[in-house]
Amino acid sequence: GAPTQTIxxxxxxxxxxxxxxxxxxxxxxxxxxxxxxxxxxxAANGSGATYVIAESxxxxxAWVINGALYAAYLSNGGFSGPLGFPASDGSPGGxxxxxxxxxxxxxxxxxxxxxxxxxxxxxxxxxxxxxxxxSDATTFASLSGxxxxxxxxxxxxxxxxxxxxxxxxxxxxxxxxxARYIALSGPAGLLGVPVSDVFTSGTALRQNFExxxxxxxxxxxxxx
Numbered sequence: 001g002a003p004t005q006t007i008x009x010x011x012x013x014x015x016x017x018x019x020x021x022x023x024x025x026x027x028x029x030x031x032x033x034x035x036x037x038x039x040x041x042x043a044a045n046g047s048g049a050t051y052v053i054a055e056s057x058x059x060x061x062a063w064v065i066n067g068a069l070y071a072a073y074l075s076n077g078g079f080s081g082p083l084g085f086p087a088s089d090g091s092p093g094g095x096x097x098x099x100x101x102x103x104x105x106x107x108x109x110x111x112x113x114x115x116x117x118x119x120x121x122x123x124x125x126x127x128x129x130x131x132x133x134x135s136d137a138t139t140f141a142s143l144s145g146x147x148x149x150x151x152x153x154x155x156x157x158x159x160x161x162x163x164x165x166x167x168x169x170x171x172x173x174x175x176x177x178x179a180r181y182i183a184l185s186g187p188a189g190l191l192g193v194p195v196s197d198v199f200t201s202g203t204a205l206r207q208n209f210e211x212x213x214x215x216x217x218x219x220x221x222x223x224x
Contacts, residue, residue: 001029002037007055007062011039014053014062018089022051034079037062056085056099064089069096072109083111093126106133113137116151116160119170130172131155140187144210148193150186159187159194171197177207177214180223 002008011030015022022041030039036056043049052070055062063086065073073096076083084099095105103117104110105126110133112120126132131154141147146164150157156174161167171194173181187193192210199206205216216223 001031001039003030006060007037010055010060010062011037011053014055014064014089015041015051018051018064020051020064021045034085036079036085038079054079054086056087058099059085059087063087063096065096066090068107068109069094069104072104072111073098076104076111091125093132095121095125097121110136110151112151113149113160115162115168115170116149116158119158119160119172120153123172129155129174130158140193142187142192142210143190144192146187146193146210148187161193166193166195171195171207173207174198176216176220176223177205180214181207181209 002011020041021044023044026041028040030037036054038052038054041051049066051064051066053062053064065086069090073083079085082100083102086096087099088097090096094107095103097103101114101117103112103121105112112133116137120130123130133151134154135152137149137151139147140150146161148159148161150159156172156178158170158172160170173194177198181191184191191212194207194209196208203218207214214223
């Protein structure tokens, strides 16, 4: 059912890349859906599990989505929804990226919005220092009127800025610096939103915010 041989080959490559074992002949053709093409396949092991191969009009690569990631994807609008088409296969740890820049990850699966997803993926996603998502993202507004989203992970948090001059940026906070920031009411407090990641200043670890900074000295039991 693929409209071109190139798209047909992309679908076959996706199935081979993911070592899919499916019932053949497959009764469901490639069909148009949203901004691309999809095909639904059924696992050959009798489990009834389905795999969906999808290729966006903007991509020459088709990707596989299935299981809990597919269920979460459908609940967030699917192929015609705000996530867009898959932009990767699911990772062994259960992370999948989408053309919108958002991602789905974790167990249970959680939506990681833009721009938090880009920062989290750059830090190694579920295998990185922040680990897997521990909560859904929530919105915030600082005293200066900057808005954004924040999301907690097993190893820290990311604050994504969606308004103001820093819109599109995201910053990670961990450990005692994060604990101090939360104790000071986070973005709604006097420090406002983060404007840097943590860096070394002299012997201390420092993170900058709109109106000040938090330092963590070596061996200290609290950041200041």
